[in-house]
Amino acid sequence: MAIELYRIDDRLIHGQVIVGWGQPMGLGFLILVDDEVARSEWEQELYRMGVPPDLDVVFASVADAAAKLDEWNRDRRPGILLTTDIDTMTRLIDAKSSIRAVNLGGIHHRAGRVERLRYLYLTADELRALRALERRGVEVTARDVPASRPVSLSTLMDGKGEEGAA
């Protein structure tokens, strides 16, 4: 089964991931890739506290994730890999070009970002970074939960994202 979803989500582990995606796919393991969280036992404990006991959670830096990605992809259980931002996912893809699809699950409002979907706000630089990923052959789609329709990057750039959402 391996890692079935490479997701960018600034909430990292939360309800949509554990329940929205996790329940229908029978999630077996979760990889949280974040250099800061990987250095902090407190942060790791925080994220582990609410996770169901039968779900394995692994915390990794970008470098560690790149080194272990092939091993995780040999796991027979379905998994999700999470990063909190586009930059972290891009750095992981720089190191492991085998990642061919990225899910935009939640990037919320902050100064300088423009709304593309109700759960997706992007700066011009972030949009450029996503386009660069697509030029490298990585499929980029926005989809917060499995019940919603995936929205392509080109649709987001056309400003028609909400029309594409379920």
Added chain:
Amino acid sequence: MSDPVSIVLAHGELAAGLVSAVEQITGMGSRFVAMSNSGLSGAELEVRLRALVDQTAARVVFTDLPAGSCNIAAFRLLRDRDVIVVSGVNLPTLLHFVTHPNLSPEEAAAESVERGAPTLKVTLGTARGH
């Protein structure tokens, strides 16, 4: 009343709905402040919750989903605020809490969970097979 209010933090409109139900049943809905995580990043949710705790002097934060962003934001406050987090809130839990103002926040939180958790149960009808 001069006691601090408590916070109910949940997904969508759940918190507002629960507080509304407490008000309808007891007239004590004002003892809670409802907060939603809608549209907020994890970081922004923490900032707003922290501000609300400071503003209200709340001791107890009720959250809905144990693995949810609301619960994680509340857990983050355990490091530097004197708060108690009650996860997996339901209406009976809030009702017991709000109707026992004589208890300390710690006692009220623990007792409310003891009373609220068993109220979730399955009842099968007798018409099965007919």
